[in-house]
Amino acid sequence: MRRPGGWWRLKSTPEKVETYTRWSFHFFAVIEVFALGVTAYGRTGAGLATVLCLLVAAHAAVCMLVASRALDWTRGRRPQPVRLMWVLGAVSAVVSVVAVAIAERGPAGEVETAAGSVYGGVLCFGAGVITLGVSGRRRMIAVVGAFAVGAGLLTFPLGMPVLASVVLAGLVFVTGGFLAVTSLFSLWLLNAVYALDDAKETRSRLAVAEERLRFGRDLHDVMGRNLAVIALKSELAVQLSRRGRPEAVEQMIEVQRIAQESQREVRDVVRGYREAALEVELAGARGVLSAAGIVAKVTGEASGLPAEVQSALGWVVREATTNVLRHGDAKKVAVTVRTSKGRVVLTVENDGAAETGADGPSAGSGSPAGAAGGAGGAGSGGGSGLAGLRERLSAVDGTLRAGPVGKGVFRLTAEVPLPAPAAGAALEVAS
Numbered sequence: 001m002r003r004p005g006g007w008w009r010l011k012s013t014p015e016k017v018e019t020y021t022r023w024s025f026h027f028f029a030v031i032e033v034f035a036l037g038v039t040a041y042g043r044t045g046a047g048l049a050t051v052l053c054l055l056v057a058a059h060a061a062v063c064m065l066v067a068s069r070a071l072d073w074t075r076g077r078r079p080q081p082v083r084l085m086w087v088l089g090a091v092s093a094v095v096s097v098v099a100v101a102i103a104e105r106g107p108a109g110e111v112e113t114a115a116g117s118v119y120g121g122v123l124c125f126g127a128g129v130i131t132l133g134v135s136g137r138r139r140m141i142a143v144v145g146a147f148a149v150g151a152g153l154l155t156f157p158l159g160m161p162v163l164a165s166v167v168l169a170g171l172v173f174v175t176g177g178f179l180a181v182t183s184l185f186s187l188w189l190l191n192a193v194y195a196l197d198d199a200k201e202t203r204s205r206l207a208v209a210e211e212r213l214r215f216g217r218d219l220h221d222v223m224g225r226n227l228a229v230i231a232l233k234s235e236l237a238v239q240l241s242r243r244g245r246p247e248a249v250e251q252m253i254e255v256q257r258i259a260q261e262s263q264r265e266v267r268d269v270v271r272g273y274r275e276a277a278l279e280v281e282l283a284g285a286r287g288v289l290s291a292a293g294i295v296a297k298v299t300g301e302a303s304g305l306p307a308e309v310q311s312a313l314g315w316v317v318r319e320a321t322t323n324v325l326r327h328g329d330a331k332k333v334a335v336t337v338r339t340s341k342g343r344v345v346l347t348v349e350n351d352g353a354a355e356t357g358a359d360g361p362s363a364g365s366g367s368p369a370g371a372a373g374g375a376g377g378a379g380s381g382g383g384s385g386l387a388g389l390r391e392r393l394s395a396v397d398g399t400l401r402a403g404p405v406g407k408g409v410f411r412l413t414a415e416v417p418l419p420a421p422a423a424g425a426a427l428e429v430a431s
Contacts, residue, residue, distance in 0.1 A: 092126035128179025300337030
């Protein structure tokens with residue numbers, strides 16, 4: 001069962017910003033209803049106030065729909081809501097005309113203020129929302145300018161002086177322009193967050209591609225010369241065999257030896273690629289996490305540990321760091337290495353656990369799901385990677401535990417026993 005608010009914690013950072021932006025636009029519509037519609041009850045009679053409030057509520061509902069569709073259009077999920085923008089413009093005009101009619105024909109003095117507020121406010125909010133669905137500074141200015149001109153023209157039936165109409169048009173232009181700039185800045189910020197997230201993902205893919213290129217270069221360096229020699233000696237053996245020369249057998253024996261040597265060198269390259277040194281992985285984890293904006297604190301000493309222990313624990317650091325970057329929303333990560341009672345204890349703790357409670361007690365028993373949640377803050381994280389860690393640790397009689405240790409905090413702990421001579425040396429280094 002999900003905990004309250006789990007839907008929010010499961011969202012990525014860009015999705016959280018998008019949700020916040022979307023509801024901010026909806027909140028503008030709520031402000032419109034309360035600022036223009038509800039306040040009318042204190043300025044005029046209940047009947048006219050109810051009419052004005054319903055008109056404002058209908059206009060606010062259309063504004064919410066247009067803002068939501070425009071946001072989806074900005075993210076490339078929907079086509080441009082052209083028809084809805086025309087509908088919003090028409091609704092704004094209708095509400096404004098009705099407000100003018102109420103101000104002109106309603107009871108003298110008591111309704112003019114309320115109708116006037118609805119008249120100007122609806123045009124300001126309408127102009128600010130419609131600009132969300134247009135692209136380009138000129139079009140935005142044109143939309144706000146059109147609303148301002150319309151606001152000035154609609155005041156003539158009221159018999160307002162020309163100067164008052166110009167002032168009202170200017171107020172609509174300034175206020176609507178301010179709402180438009182605020183809304184467009186929110187969209188720009190949202191797009192920037194998504195762009196940064198895409199850049200982070202691209203950087204991760206480039207890092208993987210660079211590592212593959214390095215591995216490919218190593219294989220080329222190892223195999224290129226040997227394959228060239230094999231090709232030459234094989235050709236020589238063919239020529240000698242055609243001439244009936246006994247040296248052909250010696251050349252083929254040499255080809256066999258070089259092929260076996262090539263196999264051994266390839267295995268060495270792959271073995272070196274798969275091995276992970278703990279000291280190197282600790283330094284790499286600190287650099288990668290810091291580059292991702294995560295505060296990384298690495299404590300402990302890894303020197304003097306046996307190579308097989310460093311390799312196993314290095315893979316734990318690598319997998320935990322990868323899961324934090326991919327699945328979690330951590331702000332702080334603490335990695336600790338300590339030697340106690342002939343055992344090396346590696347602890348990776350982060351504050352980005354999202355749905356770790358879903359794993360329950362089993363998470364603490366070292367299950368892959370629980371470990372994935374602890375490493376990356378998502379209980380559904382990658383089982384195969386953690387299963388590989390358990391296999392590597394079991395090869396050196398090590399254990400892996402993971403589980404929540406506090407609110408939003410998850411800890412992954414790996415313990416590996418040291419051989420007797422190595423344990424004594426590690427204790428000397430620690431002291």
